[in-house]
Amino acid sequence: MKNVKKITGAFILFFMLIGGFVSAQDRAISASQLPKAAKTFLTVHFKGIPVSSAIEDREIYGIDDYKVYLNNGMKIEFDSNGNWKEADGKHQKLPYGFIPASIRNYTARNFPNTYIVKIEKERWSYKTELSNGLELEFDRKGNFKRIDD
Structure with a gap:
């Protein structure tokens, strides 16, 4: 009986972890879907450089951050509120x-x-x-x- 409980507990833990990995994923979004602070940051500091792609990094608890790639190769990361975290000019x-x-x-x-x-x-x-x-x-x-x- 003890072994059955241990095996059941292990399966439950395993499926919870798998479920967490499945629900935590990146999603391509348009630049217009970025938070207002991120859009303002890009307009002010990277004026005239178009966004080639934007990625929303989703975790189990919600949006973790955004990654924005510009046409000139630069990458900017924002937190869930649109505040810059990193700018990489490549x-x-x-x-x-x-x-x-x-x-x-x-x-x-x-x-x-x-x-x-x-x-x-x-x-x-x-x-x-x-x-x-x-x-x-x-x-x-x-x-x-x-x-x-």
């Missing part, structure tokens, strides 16, 4: 309007012949990648912390 210079001034100033002053090609906004920090491949980490206020290897 080795192209990112527009600097949304990057905190302290990060822009630090990189311009200390790495004058480079530009930012990627930036990630994390809970307590920012991570940037420069055109020379160097990765820099900043605190939430944009103060330099370290060079990341």
Whole structure:
């Protein structure tokens, strides 16, 4: 009897996990279906660069994030509310309007012949990648912390 309960419990757990993976999936959407904050961000900072595709990443509990691919190859990720999380220029210079001034100033002053090609906004920090491949980490206020290897 104990073995039957264990096997039944294992099957229930297995099917719950499978159900979670099946319901958590990406879905292609049009740019007009993005949250208003994401659409405004794209209009202001990537004006004139058309969206080639947008993906809505759905999890069991709802929408996790959005991934937007631009015609020039750049990728921008937004959270479920449309706030930017990451911008990847794919080795192209990112527009600097949304990057905190302290990060822009630090990189311009200390790495004058480079530009930012990627930036990630994390809970307590920012991570940037420069055109020379160097990765820099900043605190939430944009103060330099370290060079990341």
